[in-house]
Amino acid sequence: MLPHVVAIRYVTPLREGGSLPGLMEADDLGTYVVKFRGAGQGRKALIAEVVSARLARACGLAVPDLVTVEVDPALAPGEPDQEVQDLLRASPGLNLGVDYLPGALDFDTAMGGVDQALAGRVMWFDALVGNADRSWRNPNMLLWHGKLYLIDHGATLTFHHRWETAAASVARPDAEAQHLLELLVLPAGPGDPGGPRRSRRAPEIPAGQCG
Numbered sequence: 001m002l003p004h005v006v007a008i009r010y011v012t013p014l015r016e017g018g019s020l021p022g023l024m025e026a027d028d029l030g031t032y033v034v035k036f037r038g039a040g041q042g043r044k045a046l047i048a049e050v051v052s053a054r055l056a057r058a059c060g061l062a063v064p065d066l067v068t069v070e071v072d073p074a075l076a077p078g079e080p081d082q083e084v085q086d087l088l089r090a091s092p093g094l095n096l097g098v099d100y101l102p103g104a105l106d107f108d109t110a111m112g113g114v115d116q117a118l119a120g121r122v123m124w125f126d127a128l129v130g131n132a133d134r135s136w137r138n139p140n141m142l143l144w145h146g147k148l149y150l151i152d153h154g155a156t157l158t159f160h161h162r163w164e165t166a167a168a169s170v171a172r173p174d175a176e177a178q179h180l181l182e183l184l185v186l187p188a189g190p191g192d193p194g195g196p197r198r199s200r201r202a203p204e205i206p207a208g209q210c211g
């Protein structure tokens with residue numbers, strides 16, 4: 001079970017996010033990036049967020065804490081933005097909150113702070129959960145107090161949108177844009193500015209890899 005909080009104030013929309021997550025204050029005095037049930041991505045994206053964040057943590061990777069957030073649509077009329085109002089009205093009750101990391105920076109490889117071993121573990125994890133959403137355009141990683149945090153796992157485990165594809169997804173080679181951390185793991189080969197492409201079949205889990 002995730003800890004549960006009640007949202008008391010909508011602070012601001014996070015417009016970098018396609019699902020229009022909102023920064024909200026809650027009754028535990030915490031501030032959360034709230035991902036709404038009524039967003040276009042739907043509930044299954046929130047389920048994927050929770051499952052993949054738990055898997056990441058089990059693999060020793062850092063993710064912000066998650067909570068369930070009770071949202072009262074009565075907060076909607078106080079918001080000037082119609083899109084935000086609509087989202088709050090469409091999301092009564094339980095939503096997903098991600099602990100807000102104040103001052104965190106969207107990760108860029110030029111920042112440093114991620115060694116080859118960590119980059120490899122993140123790529124291994126993303127292959128496991130089928131995450132195609134950590135490119136240079138959309139890193140979905142934050143650097144906070146010098147440490148890398150993984151965020152935004154809504155587009156993982158995509159087979160749960162069509163269960164009949166689940167078995168085939170194990171052997172699926174991924175054809176998505178290059179992973180932002182790829183060049184930290186695989187040095188570029190001669191004549192290949194993008195470096196050698198690795199096989200991105202979902203990996204076998206080595207014994208003891210995840211707790």
Ligand SMILES: Nc1ncnc2c1ncn2[C@@H]1O[C@H](COP(=O)(O)OP(=O)(O)OP(=O)(O)O)[C@@H](O)[C@H]1O
Binds near residue numbers: 151
């Ligand atoms: N826990 C957090 N602490 C601080 N900033 C955050 C946090 N979570 C998200 N952000 C910021 O908000 C942005 C949007 O968040 P996120 O990527 O989770 O939303 P999304 O709607 O799923 O986005 P996308 O368009 O990638 O699907 C991030 O790029 C980051 O800058």
Ligand SMILES: [Mg+2]
Binds near residue numbers: 017018138
């Ligand atoms: Mg994102």
